[in-house]
Amino acid sequence: MKIERWNPSVKVAAILAAVILLSLQYLVSLNLLVFGSALLLLFFFSDAKPKSVAAILIPALIAAFGLFVTGLYYARGGSVTDAKLSSVSSVPYAVRAAMSRNLYTAAQLATRLLAYAGLGILFALTTDGEFFLQSLMHQCRLPPKFAYGLLAAFHLMPVMAREYRVVRTAFAVRGVRAGPLALKPMFTMLVNSVRWSECVAMAMESKGFCAGAKRTYYSVPRVHWYDWAGAGALVGGILLGMLFLRY
Amino acid sequence: MAREEIALRMEDVVFRYQENGKRNILDHVTLDVMAGTLTVLMGGSGCGKSTLAAVAAGLYPENGGCLLSGEIRLFGRPLGELDQQQRASYLSVMFQNADLQFCMDTLRRELRFCMENLCVPPREMDERLRRAAETMGAAELLDRKLYTLSGGEKQRAALTCLYVLGSRCVVLDECFANIDPDAVRSLLPMLRAMKREGRTVVAIDHRADLWLDDADEIILLKSGAQTAARGVTRANLPQYRAMFGELGLVYPGSCPREAAPLPRGESALTFRGVCIRAGAAQRRGRRDGPEPPLLLEHADAEFPRGCMTAVLGASGSGKTTAFLAALGRHPYTGTIEINGADLRTIRRKALCRQVGIVFQNPGNQFITQNVTEEIRASLRIWNGGLDDAQLAQRTQALLDGFQLGGCRRYSPYMLSQGQQRRLAVLSVLCGGQKLLLLDEPTYGQDERSAMAILRQLRQKVEREGLTVVFITHDRALAAAWADKLYLLRDRRFAELSPEEALT
Numbered sequence: 001m002k003i004e005r006w007n008p009s010v011k012v013a014a015i016l017a018a019v020i021l022l023s024l025q026y027l028v029s030l031n032l033l034v035f036g037s038a039l040l041l042l043f044f045f046s047d048a049k050p051k052s053v054a055a056i057l058i059p060a061l062i063a064a065f066g067l068f069v070t071g072l073y074y075a076r077g078g079s080v081t082d083a084k085l086s087s088v089s090s091v092p093y094a095v096r097a098a099m100s101r102n103l104y105t106a107a108q109l110a111t112r113l114l115a116y117a118g119l120g121i122l123f124a125l126t127t128d129g130e131f132f133l134q135s136l137m138h139q140c141r142l143p144p145k146f147a148y149g150l151l152a153a154f155h156l157m158p159v160m161a162r163e164y165r166v167v168r169t170a171f172a173v174r175g176v177r178a179g180p181l182a183l184k185p186m187f188t189m190l191v192n193s194v195r196w197s198e199c200v201a202m203a204m205e206s207k208g209f210c211a212g213a214k215r216t217y218y219s220v221p222r223v224h225w226y227d228w229a230g231a232g233a234l235v236g237g238i239l240l241g242m243l244f245l246r247y
Numbered sequence: 248m249a250r251e252e253i254a255l256r257m258e259d260v261v262f263r264y265q266e267n268g269k270r271n272i273l274d275h276v277t278l279d280v281m282a283g284t285l286t287v288l289m290g291g292s293g294c295g296k297s298t299l300a301a302v303a304a305g306l307y308p309e310n311g312g313c314l315l316s317g318e319i320r321l322f323g324r325p326l327g328e329l330d331q332q333q334r335a336s337y338l339s340v341m342f343q344n345a346d347l348q349f350c351m352d353t354l355r356r357e358l359r360f361c362m363e364n365l366c367v368p369p370r371e372m373d374e375r376l377r378r379a380a381e382t383m384g385a386a387e388l389l390d391r392k393l394y395t396l397s398g399g400e401k402q403r404a405a406l407t408c409l410y411v412l413g414s415r416c417v418v419l420d421e422c423f424a425n426i427d428p429d430a431v432r433s434l435l436p437m438l439r440a441m442k443r444e445g446r447t448v449v450a451i452d453h454r455a456d457l458w459l460d461d462a463d464e465i466i467l468l469k470s471g472a473q474t475a476a477r478g479v480t481r482a483n484l485p486q487y488r489a490m491f492g493e494l495g496l497v498y499p500g501s502c503p504r505e506a507a508p509l510p511r512g513e514s515a516l517t518f519r520g521v522c523i524r525a526g527a528a529q530r531r532g533r534r535d536g537p538e539p540p541l542l543l544e545h546a547d548a549e550f551p552r553g554c555m556t557a558v559l560g561a562s563g564s565g566k567t568t569a570f571l572a573a574l575g576r577h578p579y580t581g582t583i584e585i586n587g588a589d590l591r592t593i594r595r596k597a598l599c600r601q602v603g604i605v606f607q608n609p610g611n612q613f614i615t616q617n618v619t620e621e622i623r624a625s626l627r628i629w630n631g632g633l634d635d636a637q638l639a640q641r642t643q644a645l646l647d648g649f650q651l652g653g654c655r656r657y658s659p660y661m662l663s664q665g666q667q668r669r670l671a672v673l674s675v676l677c678g679g680q681k682l683l684l685l686d687e688p689t690y691g692q693d694e695r696s697a698m699a700i701l702r703q704l705r706q707k708v709e710r711e712g713l714t715v716v717f718i719t720h721d722r723a724l725a726a727a728w729a730d731k732l733y734l735l736r737d738r739r740f741a742e743l744s745p746e747e748a749l750t
Binding site for chain 2: 152163173184188206208216
């Protein structure tokens, strides 16, 4: 049983609920548990590539570390520079910091970020865009017009990426220096993509796509008992953690 | 087969893009296309033939423009009574740009999307999909990502979509314009198969030679998409020769040499033992995955100074990539020399001062939003010391010289394809570049405006000693203009004589 088969609409609802619940609590252990289980699921019950997990995780870890340090030194109340502690001048600064209540605050902040990151990656790397949109159409009544429009735009991305490279080369050859984040090549590409989107829309219409009309579906994503079970396990687990965990 | 049935009937249709505009794009068009035939609509660039297709399919005026009068009937039923879904079962259009025809990522999913649109019951889809892929020879394309396909393969995929839709009439809007002749030859049998099944095929094109064997009728269109002549076939073709000329169309088989060959100077651009691999330049450093395939393997070529040289070859054979390598923008091994100096020893800025390139889509290289500003900016980049008055004067002279004086205040994006390309050429040559690389000068335009550009470049070549290297699929064009021809085949440049190129 893979996470990929979890109905995306139920999955996104469950994960949103989990994120809201997590934001209402301050338990380091629960945060770590959520983060750990997200990683476990990713590595053992999904087809996500460890490489892509790492690609998102590393920035998240850096951000978490940054938040940890910030929390440690600059939290309100019981700051390191508190008179009481700073009077014990023989104790090194780092130890003093660790002694303060801030360590716990810092851990709370950092692990919460990790928990969010874990849930986010879990969703992002185990959800096929098309399956998600199909599920949104059938479970959440998203109009097909939006769903297929989004898909078309999404599939235009490789063309846009290729075009962007050409535009940058063209600019360089004309002697225009454009930094990696320069707006001009972006503008040129966007002008083109407006025209492209018109072409794609006409092609879709020419293939009989009609916003209001009835259509059939090759496969209709359904919600099974195990979709609800998964959602229940995630949300229920967090609720239980909130009730019974202490730190 | 009911041959007498009329597939598409247009009666006194008037269409324009702007309601208050002066020009009717379709000017009182009256046209019948018989069911079950293969009909070719031919006309020069800007005669309204593509608009005609979009109007016939009901894509216009729904997506822009306004229909001032006239009636359109598909198989006897007024277009207005049908919704988009029903229209698709009567008539659907395949467009020129193969990249912009799909909404899904693989052909299998795209075909399902098509069938879903027409409310095909899901359990019949697999069978219908299999049959369509088999008939159209597209089985091996089904699960490949569409953006990785070559131009010809994309058009084959698009044609398979039209087949699976089961439209009784298919309109091909210049969809063979940008693919190489071999790919075209593999697409024609697909159209024949469609016709055998009783479908009506309407091909819009500005070339006749491809269609002579298959067309039941060629209709020549003049400006405003009005019929100039119909019932043209291979048998009575000679009597329309003069009309082809008047309409700016190439008469099949004729290949007037456009310019006297120039003496070949020494080499301006030399490839010696050059190997190039496919793949985006940025990705090359990566270790994972197999090495991308070789596009050039120990290739040698010399592009003489003060001449025009054409590079022919199938799409995807690496012509554009070879250009990029010559600009130092794609990794290569071997030696590339520009005016006798090794490319590796030339600094980038100095290189750009010697070599200019105009890409397939000139819209990609505009750096400003105004035609005058475009040239002025370019002049400023390359000629540091000019003051405003001098800049203005030189800009004006350049624009007038390329017949762009009339559109000085427009945005470059508002110009026609031909004008855009002229502007791109002009702006690229502002720094006094002596070597111009031109990627597909015929892309998105007809013979006449491509000719106009080549004629102007020819003048520059003859008067100023410019060196032009251009990529094209159009062998007749290459034979007519180039002083030297290369065919990129089997990863090498092979030199051709103009006669060889035409056979």
